[in-house]
Amino acid sequence: xxxxxxxxxxxxxATDRRETRWQAQEIFAYIAGAHSTKFGADVQRIKSTFxxxxxxxxxxxxxxxxxFLASRPSRFRQNFLTSSTQTNTYIGVFAQDDWRLLPxxxxxxxLRWETETILPDRNNFGPRFGLAYDPFKSGKxxxxxxxxxxxxxxxxxxxxxxxLGSQQLFLDTDDIPVAQxxxxxxxxxxxxxxxxxxxxxxQFGTLNAGFSxxxxxxxxxxxxxxxxxxxxxxxxxxxxxxxxxxxNRGIHLWREFNVNAPRLPSGxxxxxxxxxxxxxxxxxxxxxxxxPIINTSTAGDLVRFVLNPPDPANPNSVVxxxxxxxxxxxxxxxxxxSTTAVNAALAALNSLRPxxxxxxxxxxxxxxxxxxxxxxxxxxxxxxxxxxxxxxxxRAVYTxxxxxxxxxxxxxxxxxxxxxxGERARSLLDRRHRFAFSGTFDTPRSLGNLRxxxxxxxxxxxxxxxxxxxxxxxxxxxxxxxxxFTGDTSVLRWRRPGDPIDPAILNLFSLPPIGQSxxxxxxxxxxxxxxxxxxxxSREFKLNEKMRLRWSVEFDNVLNTTVxxxxxxxxxxxxxxxxxxxxxxxxxxxxxxxxxxxxxxxxVRFGVKFDF
Numbered sequence: 001x002x003x004x005x006x007x008x009x010x011x012x013x014a015t016d017r018r019e020t021r022w023q024a025q026e027i028f029a030y031i032a033g034a035h036s037t038k039f040g041a042d043v044q045r046i047k048s049t050f051x052x053x054x055x056x057x058x059x060x061x062x063x064x065x066x067x068f069l070a071s072r073p074s075r076f077r078q079n080f081l082t083s084s085t086q087t088n089t090y091i092g093v094f095a096q097d098d099w100r101l102l103p104x105x106x107x108x109x110x111l112r113w114e115t116e117t118i119l120p121d122r123n124n125f126g127p128r129f130g131l132a133y134d135p136f137k138s139g140k141x142x143x144x145x146x147x148x149x150x151x152x153x154x155x156x157x158x159x160x161x162x163x164l165g166s167q168q169l170f171l172d173t174d175d176i177p178v179a180q181x182x183x184x185x186x187x188x189x190x191x192x193x194x195x196x197x198x199x200x201x202x203q204f205g206t207l208n209a210g211f212s213x214x215x216x217x218x219x220x221x222x223x224x225x226x227x228x229x230x231x232x233x234x235x236x237x238x239x240x241x242x243x244x245x246x247x248n249r250g251i252h253l254w255r256e257f258n259v260n261a262p263r264l265p266s267g268x269x270x271x272x273x274x275x276x277x278x279x280x281x282x283x284x285x286x287x288x289x290x291x292p293i294i295n296t297s298t299a300g301d302l303v304r305f306v307l308n309p310p311d312p313a314n315p316n317s318v319v320x321x322x323x324x325x326x327x328x329x330x331x332x333x334x335x336x337x338s339t340t341a342v343n344a345a346l347a348a349l350n351s352l353r354p355x356x357x358x359x360x361x362x363x364x365x366x367x368x369x370x371x372x373x374x375x376x377x378x379x380x381x382x383x384x385x386x387x388x389x390x391x392x393x394x395r396a397v398y399t400x401x402x403x404x405x406x407x408x409x410x411x412x413x414x415x416x417x418x419x420x421x422g423e424r425a426r427s428l429l430d431r432r433h434r435f436a437f438s439g440t441f442d443t444p445r446s447l448g449n450l451r452x453x454x455x456x457x458x459x460x461x462x463x464x465x466x467x468x469x470x471x472x473x474x475x476x477x478x479x480x481x482x483x484x485f486t487g488d489t490s491v492l493r494w495r496r497p498g499d500p501i502d503p504a505i506l507n508l509f510s511l512p513p514i515g516q517s518x519x520x521x522x523x524x525x526x527x528x529x530x531x532x533x534x535x536x537x538s539r540e541f542k543l544n545e546k547m548r549l550r551w552s553v554e555f556d557n558v559l560n561t562t563v564x565x566x567x568x569x570x571x572x573x574x575x576x577x578x579x580x581x582x583x584x585x586x587x588x589x590x591x592x593x594x595x596x597x598x599x600x601x602x603x604v605r606f607g608v609k610f611d612f
Contacts, residue, residue: 253368271515394439
């Protein structure tokens with residue numbers, strides 16, 4: 001029997017977390033005259049172990065079922081040292097006073113201090129201030145305002161990533177020299193896995209040394225500066241209107257920075273210019289050895305980077321020429337899809353790294369920023385019920401908001417290493433307009449005393465990012481590059497499947513030369529809006545004084561409306577070279593900026609609740 005059989009843990013990965021937490025908390029309150037004072041403390045001791053389960057118990061490949069029965073694997077993979085344990089003590093103490101300064105004015109003020117032993121950041125003082133004021137002394141109008149500094153918690157999962165990145169050990173028998181591979185495989189028997197101290201792992205295991213991560217020694221806890229001012233007014237017939245303005249600035253947000261990226265020498269505007277002004281030596285290290293930049297059998301002793309393709313019919317190719325009898329490899333810095341050209345350029349820049357013996361070294365730094373401005377207008381009606389049993393209450397809220405940031409998550413890199421100011425743009429979570437309506441409506445007894453609770457949510461489109469699909473054109477080791485764009489970004493809008501696109505839009509895009517960054521701003525596209533309408537219908541029966549029966553039907557997406565989304569908000573621009581066929585160009589046009597997912601379809605749930 002022939003075929004292929006894979007047994008063992010999944011290479012797609014899974015994770016586990018085990019946490020032990022001890023907490024002691026106490027709050028004291030004291031009231032004297034117009035003052036109500038509180039102070040207290042919260043102490044938590046956390047031991048958290050993160051475990052990467054990908055290949056943790058080994059994955060065996062067999063070429064046939066017979067090999068499986070004979071325990072003759074053709075390949076074996078396993079990861080070792082895949083757990084990270086973090087121990088952290090959190091301490092928070094606070095004092096707060098509520099002062100009834102006037103009959104119609106309440107002032108609150110306080111101070112909180114927090115620290116976490118896992119980081120050296122100790123000056124986390126958070127002052128807080130708030131007030132509530134009834135200007136007309138009528139009890140129908142209140143002005144509220146507040147401001148304060150707040151601190152996030154240390155992100156243990158992110159710290160785990162940086163710990164594992166520097167300690168993990170891998171064994172893959174495909175990486176063992178061919179002459180020794182068969183003997184190594186003969187020592188592996190399914191389903192037995194290996195340990196980090198096994199002789200095979202000691203001899204052939206590989207540390208994750210090519211790419212490493214580290215924590216900045218001055219890493220700080222992220223902070224948030226928040227302020228709010230609002231007014232609430234009670235209107236006739238149980239109506240209430242409210243308006244609030246909210247400001248929130250996040251600072252010291254965690255970001256990644258490749259501290260070992262090549263440094264551009266002075267006198268040059270870009271790596272493109274630097275690479276194109278000289279020839280780079282590419283001699284064999286020894287007879288039968290390797291070459292430092294392009295290591296192929298046809299590689300030249302020199303490498304020259306050019307801005308025009310030496311072979312116009314194939315701009316991605318590396319062409320060898322001879323000058324004075326010396327073979328020279330010509331590499332096109334305007335190649336379209338050539339990984340060879342990018343890798344050669346990175347190799348030529350290796351001496352410009354702070355540590356030429358290593359490649360990418362990501363350091364977690366606390367330099368990120370986020371800015372939120374939001375104006376919320378709300379109208380609500382308090383519960384009203386008539387003698388017939390009919391009743392209703394509802395709430396309608398509109399929010400106009402602006403959210404900008406300089407990274408998606410706490411491990412985001414900037415397009416230009418360390419330049420997070422240049423990354424500031426609309427956040428992927430930014431939806432300029434939002435509207436929500438919710439309510440509870442009871443039908444009269446003549447219509448069954450049903451309780452109907454709708455929820456309607458509308459929102460304008462959120463941005464999406466256009467990238468180059470994981471190509472490192474600017475030579476900083478990070479594949480987050482974006483293209484050049486010469487038009488108005490307002491044309492970069494989402495499309496439904498089958499919607500037409502103006503082919504001229506593609507002419508507005510171009511690839512930056514290898515060694516430069518594209519000029520398209522981050523999150524420049526505009527995605528689809530949202531429409532969500534859910535409904536709950538229920539009826540309660542009072543059986544006696546102690547027993548009640550309630551049935552309900554919940555409808556998600558009542559109208560079964562198709563709500564489009566991208567799934568992930570990254571849309572790839574794939575440059576089409578001069579050799580691209582009309583069919584290839586059309587295929588790209590058909591999928592460019594087209595949504596790939598839809599949100600939930602209509603779902604119906606039935607429930608029964610019995611209280612006694």
